[in-house]
Amino acid sequence: MTTSHPLSGASPQRPSSDGGSEVWRLFRGDGERRETPFPAAPPWRRFGLESVTDASVSYARPYLIGPDEADVVNAALHLRRPLLVTGQPGTGKSSLAHAVAHELTLGRVLQWPVNSRSTLQDALYQYDAVGRLREATLLRDAEGTEPDIGQYIRLGALGNALLPRERPRVLLIDELDKGDIDLPNDLLTVFEEGEFAIPELTRLPDDHTPVHVQTDDPDEFAPVTRGRVRCSEFPVVIITSNGERDFPPAFLRRCVRLDLPEPDERRLREIIAAHLGPDALNHTDDLLREFLGRRAAGELATDQLLNAVFLRKGGVNLDAGSLLEAVLHRLGEAV
Numbered sequence: 001m002t003t004s005h006p007l008s009g010a011s012p013q014r015p016s017s018d019g020g021s022e023v024w025r026l027f028r029g030d031g032e033r034r035e036t037p038f039p040a041a042p043p044w045r046r047f048g049l050e051s052v053t054d055a056s057v058s059y060a061r062p063y064l065i066g067p068d069e070a071d072v073v074n075a076a077l078h079l080r081r082p083l084l085v086t087g088q089p090g091t092g093k094s095s096l097a098h099a100v101a102h103e104l105t106l107g108r109v110l111q112w113p114v115n116s117r118s119t120l121q122d123a124l125y126q127y128d129a130v131g132r133l134r135e136a137t138l139l140r141d142a143e144g145t146e147p148d149i150g151q152y153i154r155l156g157a158l159g160n161a162l163l164p165r166e167r168p169r170v171l172l173i174d175e176l177d178k179g180d181i182d183l184p185n186d187l188l189t190v191f192e193e194g195e196f197a198i199p200e201l202t203r204l205p206d207d208h209t210p211v212h213v214q215t216d217d218p219d220e221f222a223p224v225t226r227g228r229v230r231c232s233e234f235p236v237v238i239i240t241s242n243g244e245r246d247f248p249p250a251f252l253r254r255c256v257r258l259d260l261p262e263p264d265e266r267r268l269r270e271i272i273a274a275h276l277g278p279d280a281l282n283h284t285d286d287l288l289r290e291f292l293g294r295r296a297a298g299e300l301a302t303d304q305l306l307n308a309v310f311l312r313k314g315g316v317n318l319d320a321g322s323l324l325e326a327v328l329h330r331l332g333e334a335v
Contacts, residue, residue: 024316042310043275044303062274063092063099064267069258073100076256082173082191082237084252087260089331090301093240096260097172100236110171110216110235112157114179120186123158123173124196125213150221153198154214161235162194163215163222168233177241184251191237191254195230202227263302265292271302272309280313287312291328298330 026036065073073096076083085093101109112123132152155163161171176184190196201211201224210223222229239255241247263271265288272280291305308318308327318324 024314039314042306044306062271063095063102064270064274065092065096065099066267069260072256072258076258077236079256080234082239082255083258084239084241084247084255085258085260086241086243088262088299088301089242090303091260091262092302093260094172094174097170097236097238100238101170104170104236106167106170106236108216110157110161110169111174112171113174114176114183116178116180118179118183120158120183120190121156123156124190125153125155125159125198127198127200128152128154129200148211149200149204150211150213150224153200153211155216155222155229157216158190159196159229160216161237162190162196162229162231164230164232166233168231168235170236170238173237173239175242176239177244177247181245184247188251188254193230194234195228198224198227198229200227262295268292268302268305272306275306276309276313280309284309284312287318290324294328294330300328301331304328 024039026038073083077100085096087093097109097111101107112118129152132149157171158173161169163169198213201209204211204227206226209227210225211227212221212223215222268288268291269281272284287305287308291300291308294300304327308324311323311327312318316323318327
């Protein structure tokens with residue numbers, strides 16, 4: 001008889017000597033080779049080819065937000081202003097962009113993860129000058145023609161967001177506070193004007209327009225006239241920040257600000273039920289108390305609690321050894 005794996009939602013298997021379940025241990029550290037079937041992943045760690053293009057399929061994570069916070073989001077949507085979302089890690093800053101795109105059927109979220117090396121041009125477009133030069137040389141030798149420059153220009157996340165569309169796209173600028181100190185100011189003109197120029201195209205003769213450039217869709221090329229991209233509807237821009245540094249007043253003035261609070265116990269229970277089902281709340285009071293106590297003493301994220309509940313629901317003994325410590329470790333601690 002075949003027995004289901006406990007992490008797929010079945011009842012726990014034979015307990016081991018330390019009170020855990022033997023079957024949940026895919027890796028046992030004994031050097032013996034086994035072709036072990038993998039259990040179902042947590043809902044928030046499931047991936048598939050359909051998620052690349054179908055936003056309705058890819059967004060499988062329920063998102064809970066209070067009415068006051070939802071009103072701030074709506075204000076940004078009506079004002080056509082970027083929404084600056086701050087809060088502790090795990091409060092749902094990045095997930096908010098996917099929730100907005102899902103509810104408003106605005107397609108797949110365009111994402112720009114910011115780091116210390118990010119520049120505005122990275123987000124607008126990339127030009128492969130070396131590739132164009134190499135291919136131009138080959139074509140001249142073979143046919144006497146040059147390749148279309150549009151084949152070597154690919155719009156970035158912000159560039160795609162600013163293409164003229166009847167319905168706007170959602171752009172997530174993630175962790176802007178990790179970027180260069182001048183990056184917020186660099187964004188101001190684009191946010192105010194809703195357009196940008198591609199110098200490699202503005203220098204072309206007038207009879208050379210429009211030029212079709214690559215978009216985030218591998219099967220789509222967008223026409224660009226006289227080297228300028230200008231939106232018809234300002235995109236839904238959601239900017240996240242962990243509060244690592246302050247932004248310039250001129251930048252803040254152009255944003256609608258939303259601070260997401262850490263969820264209290266009632267909201268945590270709602271989140272658990274939404275992600276893992278109401279039955280996941282059974283026998284989790286001790287995990288909730290442990291999580292809230294640890295969070296009061298240091299930085300913890302809500303998804304760490306979901307990880308612990310998911311394992312507990314599958315019959316895993318989180319009291320065994322250092323397992324609970326590994327799942328509910330403080331984020332600010334050195335490793």
